Amino acid sequence: MREGLVPAVLGTAVTASGVFLKEKLPAVGWGVVGFGLAHVVLGAIDLVEHRRSTH
Template structure:
């Protein structure tokens, strides 16, 4: 399995759950934090995938 694939996929899942949490007005701040955390995982996973070609 290619290095960086797991963080990229995990980041996609976490970003989707953060976006879903942002839709509920009660959890908007938590959703924003989770969304940012997921986006960071996606970026770092993509960097690993590109670096290790």
């Protein structure tokens, strides 16, 4: 499995959960969205770096 794929996929799931949570608890929901987006970005960085090191 490609390095960085797991954090990117889990970050997407956490971001989606935060979007749904925003309706009931806005402050917590935005925090969860931010946490998920951070994981998506870090996973994407790993994917790009891993691609560069193999080619």
